[in-house]
Amino acid sequence: MLTLMSLLLFLLVLTNLTLLGSSRLAFCIRTVALQGVVLGLIPLVGLQPLSLQHGLLSLTAIVLKGGVFPWLLLRSLRVARVKREVEPFIGFNVSLSIGFFALISSVVFASKLPFGGNKDSLIIALALFTMITGLLLLISRRKALSMVLGYLVLENGIYGLGAVVADHIPMVVEFGVLLDVWVAVFGMGIAVYQINREFDHTDVDRLTELRG
Amino acid sequence: MSGVLILFLLIPLVGIAALFFVQRGSVMFMLSLGAVLLDAFCLLVGISGLPTCLPMQTAGGWLYLDHLSAWHLLVMLLVFTAGSLFAPGYFRDDLGSGRLSLTAARRYNQLWLGSLWTMTLTLLANNIGLMWVGMEATTLVTAFLVSIYPKPAAIEAMWKYLIICSVGIAFAFIGTLLVAASLPTTGEGSQQLFWTQLSVAGGYNLLLLKAAFIFSLVGFGTKAGLAPTHTWLPDAHSQAPGPVSAMFSGFMLNAALYCIMRHGAIVNHALGSDQFTSRLYIIFGLVSIIVPAAFILYQHDIKRLLAYSSVEHLGIITLGLGLGPAGCFAALLHTLNHSMGKSLSFFAAGRLGQLYGSHEMGRIRGALHSAPLWGIALACGLLALIGAAPFSIFISEYLLVKAAIDRGAIFVLVIFLFGISVIFVAVLRHLMPMVWGEGRNLPEKYRSASSIMVVCVLLGLLLFFGLYLPASIQVFLTRAAALIGGLP
Numbered sequence: 001m002l003t004l005m006s007l008l009l010f011l012l013v014l015t016n017l018t019l020l021g022s023s024r025l026a027f028c029i030r031t032v033a034l035q036g037v038v039l040g041l042i043p044l045v046g047l048q049p050l051s052l053q054h055g056l057l058s059l060t061a062i063v064l065k066g067g068v069f070p071w072l073l074l075r076s077l078r079v080a081r082v083k084r085e086v087e088p089f090i091g092f093n094v095s096l097s098i099g100f101f102a103l104i105s106s107v108v109f110a111s112k113l114p115f116g117g118n119k120d121s122l123i124i125a126l127a128l129f130t131m132i133t134g135l136l137l138l139i140s141r142r143k144a145l146s147m148v149l150g151y152l153v154l155e156n157g158i159y160g161l162g163a164v165v166a167d168h169i170p171m172v173v174e175f176g177v178l179l180d181v182w183v184a185v186f187g188m189g190i191a192v193y194q195i196n197r198e199f200d201h202t203d204v205d206r207l208t209e210l211r212g
Numbered sequence: 213m214s215g216v217l218i219l220f221l222l223i224p225l226v227g228i229a230a231l232f233f234v235q236r237g238s239v240m241f242m243l244s245l246g247a248v249l250l251d252a253f254c255l256l257v258g259i260s261g262l263p264t265c266l267p268m269q270t271a272g273g274w275l276y277l278d279h280l281s282a283w284h285l286l287v288m289l290l291v292f293t294a295g296s297l298f299a300p301g302y303f304r305d306d307l308g309s310g311r312l313s314l315t316a317a318r319r320y321n322q323l324w325l326g327s328l329w330t331m332t333l334t335l336l337a338n339n340i341g342l343m344w345v346g347m348e349a350t351t352l353v354t355a356f357l358v359s360i361y362p363k364p365a366a367i368e369a370m371w372k373y374l375i376i377c378s379v380g381i382a383f384a385f386i387g388t389l390l391v392a393a394s395l396p397t398t399g400e401g402s403q404q405l406f407w408t409q410l411s412v413a414g415g416y417n418l419l420l421l422k423a424a425f426i427f428s429l430v431g432f433g434t435k436a437g438l439a440p441t442h443t444w445l446p447d448a449h450s451q452a453p454g455p456v457s458a459m460f461s462g463f464m465l466n467a468a469l470y471c472i473m474r475h476g477a478i479v480n481h482a483l484g485s486d487q488f489t490s491r492l493y494i495i496f497g498l499v500s501i502i503v504p505a506a507f508i509l510y511q512h513d514i515k516r517l518l519a520y521s522s523v524e525h526l527g528i529i530t531l532g533l534g535l536g537p538a539g540c541f542a543a544l545l546h547t548l549n550h551s552m553g554k555s556l557s558f559f560a561a562g563r564l565g566q567l568y569g570s571h572e573m574g575r576i577r578g579a580l581h582s583a584p585l586w587g588i589a590l591a592c593g594l595l596a597l598i599g600a601a602p603f604s605i606f607i608s609e610y611l612l613v614k615a616a617i618d619r620g621a622i623f624v625l626v627i628f629l630f631g632i633s634v635i636f637v638a639v640l641r642h643l644m645p646m647v648w649g650e651g652r653n654l655p656e657k658y659r660s661a662s663s664i665m666v667v668c669v670l671l672g673l674l675l676f677f678g679l680y681l682p683a684s685i686q687v688f689l690t691r692a693a694a695l696i697g698g699l700p
Contacts, residue, residue: 114419114420144371151378158389162389166389170339170405172342173342173345176341177348177385187352195367195371197362198363198367204371207371210365210447
């Protein structure tokens with residue numbers, strides 16, 4: 001059991017670092033999908049005892065994040081005809097360095113948090129790291145689709161945090177949250193399509209009609 | 213009696229479904245107006261019995277209505293009713309000329325009722341997680357109302373709105389998680405995150421709860437347009453069609469602030485004093501009053517001016533929340549007053565923008581002469597918003613000043629007065645030539661009965677509450693204020 005958990009956590013770190021360092025958007029979309037699946041599996045492997053409801057929730061999360069989201073995003077990627085993130089505001093190497101630093105800080109920070117003894121502080125640390133990665137992607141990238149990915153990674157981190165620190169959030173709410181995220185990704189996909197149609201590009205830094 | 217809560221959620225859904233079968237634009241607008249009116253009717257019928265039967269809950273405690281949410285429900289339905297009455301006149305030309313296609317008109321009305329539904333869910337949800345779900349859903353539903361006319365600028369505004377608010381609200385969810393984590397036991401689940409439980413429970417981990425409140429304040433504050441995370445607001449408000457801008461300013465921001473009030477009440481209860489929350493409320497409030505003052509001074513677009521004015525007024529409400537029970541009373545009264553004044557101004561700005569073909573204040577001249585109805589509406593709306601005397605915003609700001617003096621918060625008071633004086637002068641300077649200047653002869657083609665009614669009712673209410681505050685409303689508001697700032 002322990003080894004499977006370590007493998008999942010290792011994959012979580014790896015997906016985050018991969019996202020920070022790679023420019024090909026299709027590859028990034030698949031990486032985020034893998035990350036969603038990994039985070040969906042963590043409660044199944046790690047949290048005892050497992051109820052039917054939790055299982056159902058994890059399964060829904062895995063199907064949505066591993067199947068539906070990448071399908072939606074790859075579609076809008078095709079429509080927008082972009083392949084790569086070119087010249088992000090923070091370069092890939094710098095992003096990676098910040099990522100390593102954030103990873104270490106999260107581990108140190110999480111060990112000091114007052115979440116009771118039985119909570120797994122390593123999972124909390126990696127959830128924090130995932131959230132920071134998401135925020136970093138949101139502020140450092142140029143393409144609209146990268147920002148959607150950043151939002152998804154942030155959401156993944158929050159999902160991981162929720163699985164550990166707040167295991168008594170009722171099912172209705174959990175499903176409501178998943179539904180909201182799904183609609184958000186759907187809406188952002190449409191938005192990318194509309195931006196591309198009206199502006200002929202999807203560079204968010206060139207959206208400068210509105211000022212003051 | 214409590215079944216009425218389910219009706220509030222059911223009526224908009226039925227309306228949305230019915231819209232699929234309507235094939236004429238004007239009928240669609242009538243239908244959504246009908247649904248909103250039916251909702252309002254339910255509230256008014258319910259409210260006659262409210263003082264005795266509040267708080268009430270239904271659906272196993274998941275839906276809950278107390279004085280605080282009932283007050284917000286009232287403000288929400290007033291704004292939606294006004295918006296639904298105004299919309300047919302606003303869209304009539306575009307529907308006729310085909311600039312607004314039938315599909316777009318249907319989508320507009322469905323999203324309009326969808327926004328009503330999500331905001332109702334936010335207000336009625338007893339579980340703070342469900343409240344969050346409702347609030348996030350408002351972003352997703354209303355984003356496409358901004359770009360109902362798919363111009364580049366509107367799409368840019370929609371994109372910024374969607375991303376900034378989604379990320380902001382995601383932060384608020386961390387707040388919700390931390391509230392759950394700060395609870396002492398992890399026993400029987402489903403009731404634990406009910407606000408009714410949280411506001412009486414004990415044994416919190418106070419450090420986590422304080423962190424939770426900061427996340428909620430920043431997260432929901434982004435959606436409420438509090439500075440410095442208000443940057444999406446002027447874009448979205450200025451690009452959205454008139455009725456939508458009014459609904460954004462008039463209620464959506466307040467819905468987000470309502471979520472903050474709920475979280476604040478939990479923290480106040482757990483800490484046994486309101487010192488922690490009030491300090492944060494005051495800081496956020498003052499920043500949100502000062503920042504927009506600068507932007508209003510040098511503004512040239514009427515709708516952006518109104519948007520910045522919303523940041524200011526939400527700041528005033530937040531400031532009120534930090535000034536004890538009397539301040540909370542003033543804040544809640546201000547919620548209603550601001551929503552009325554802002555809806556009226558946005559309606560006027562929207563129609564004048566259509567008539568003059570631009571929202572540039574430099575090109576709107578002599579509105580009183582060219583389009584008397586909307587000229588009067590704009591003049592009175594803006595005068596009300598800057599707190600001129602006979603209108604009701606003057607009263608709530610006066611109450612706020614009084615609350616600040618009673619609490620001895622003189623420094624806060626000075627900054628507040630400085631901010632609103634700058635805005636007073638700046639808005640007056642913009643307002644004069646727009647309304648009284650030399651007018652062009654614009655043939656105002658029509659003045660629908662419903663728009664005259666909207667202007668008269670909103671103006672009447674602004675004047676009425678400015679001159680007289682009925683005792684029943686005072687009692688009601690005192691009880692609502694006690695829920696959020698009720699510590700002696």
